Amino acid sequence: MVASIYGVAFAAMGSRCEVRIAAANDDTARHIATHAIGEVRRIEHKYSRYRRDSVISRINAAAGRCEIECDKETVALLTYADALHSSSNGRFDITSGVLRKAWDFRAGVVPEQRALQALLPLVGWQQVVRDKSTVFLPHQGMELDFGGFGKEYAADRAAEVLAERGVAHAYVNLGGDIRFLGPRPDGKAWDIGIQDPRDMDATVASIPVSRGALTTSGDYERFIEVDGRRYCHVLDPRSGMPVSYWRSVSVVAPLAITAGSCTTIAMLLEEEGIDFLERSGMSYLAIDHQGQIFRRT
Incomplete structure (x- = not known):
């Protein structure tokens, strides 16, 4: 008898999330999913910049004063x-x-250039001082933010928690960052639709995935439009301005943290992003600013 698939929805990291899992019944699925959800919440509490007691907040509060x-x-x-x-x-x-x-x-509202110029001296990973167990931000006002890979890391950890409990057919979806644990119970791949970045009610493709991870970065996730120009939340650290070459980039990789990092880097590299994706050796689907689709399966 093939087990049924149950979805357990929850909210975390500012996103709608879900664990989809093959189990004997809904109660069993919810019980097992609780462990994965608990791991997501542990990571959120530990690294969220919105929590004053998080590791990240303690590091940021000590900027210019002491190492942590x-x-x-x-x-x-x-x-x-x-x-x-x-x-x-x-x-x-x-x-x-x-x-x-x-x-x-x-x-x-698009910020004034002087507002960005005031913040740019606080940007620069090369300024951060680290040794084997400590980190120090040398200038008051500097901050670290794990938002670029935090959800993906949590998806991987949650999936590992499920695997440790013998789960073989499931996936963890944290706001579109998805980590898979094997195919569906019948052996078929999970078919995941890729959002059309200019039509929230449509998809541009369906990607079958049995194992590994699928993540997407795009200019439609958080943005503003001013005078006909779109400004997205992916910011170039050199200028403080949003990138604009790619509408979306999706990557399939063994780990969600790897896939997510690749999508973000490709967005940040703009027109050079396609070469980066090719060198990565991973499967991808990317849509440029003109709507042209590039892919490797």
Whole structure:
């Protein structure tokens, strides 16, 4: 008898989330999913910049004053951020979150150049001082932000929690960042629709995935339009201005954190992003500013 698939919805990290899992019944699915959801919430509480007691908030509060001791998990994520900075020619920079102080996408106003110029000296991963277990932000006002890979890391960890409990047919979806644990119970792949970045009620493609992860970055997730121009939330750390070449980039990779990093870097590299995606060796679907689709399956 093939098990049925149950969906357990929850909210986390500012997103609508779901665990879809093959189980004998709904109660069993919810019980197992609780462990994955608990892991997502642990990571959110530990690294959210919105929580004053989080690791990130403690690091940021100490900027310009003192170094902060970090545990192994945090050190590993900082090391990963360093690798992303290097592989993206400095475009993927977890100190660039401070630019949100100038960009208020709810207000729908493009910031004045002087507001950005005031913040740019606080952007620059190369300024951060690290050793084996500590991190120090040398200038008051500098900030770290794990938002560039936090959801993807949480999706991976939640999936690992499920795997440890013997789950073989499931996926964890955190606001569109999806990590898969095997195919459907009947052996078929999960078919995941890719959002049309200019029509929220339509998809442009369906990607079958059995294992690994699928994530998407796009200019439609959070943006404003002023005088006919779209300004999205993906900001170039060199100028503080939004990127504009890609409408969306989707990547399939073994891990969600890898897929998500690739989509963001491709967005940040703009026209050079396609070469980066080709070099990555991973499957992707990218839509440029003119609506042209590029893909490798």
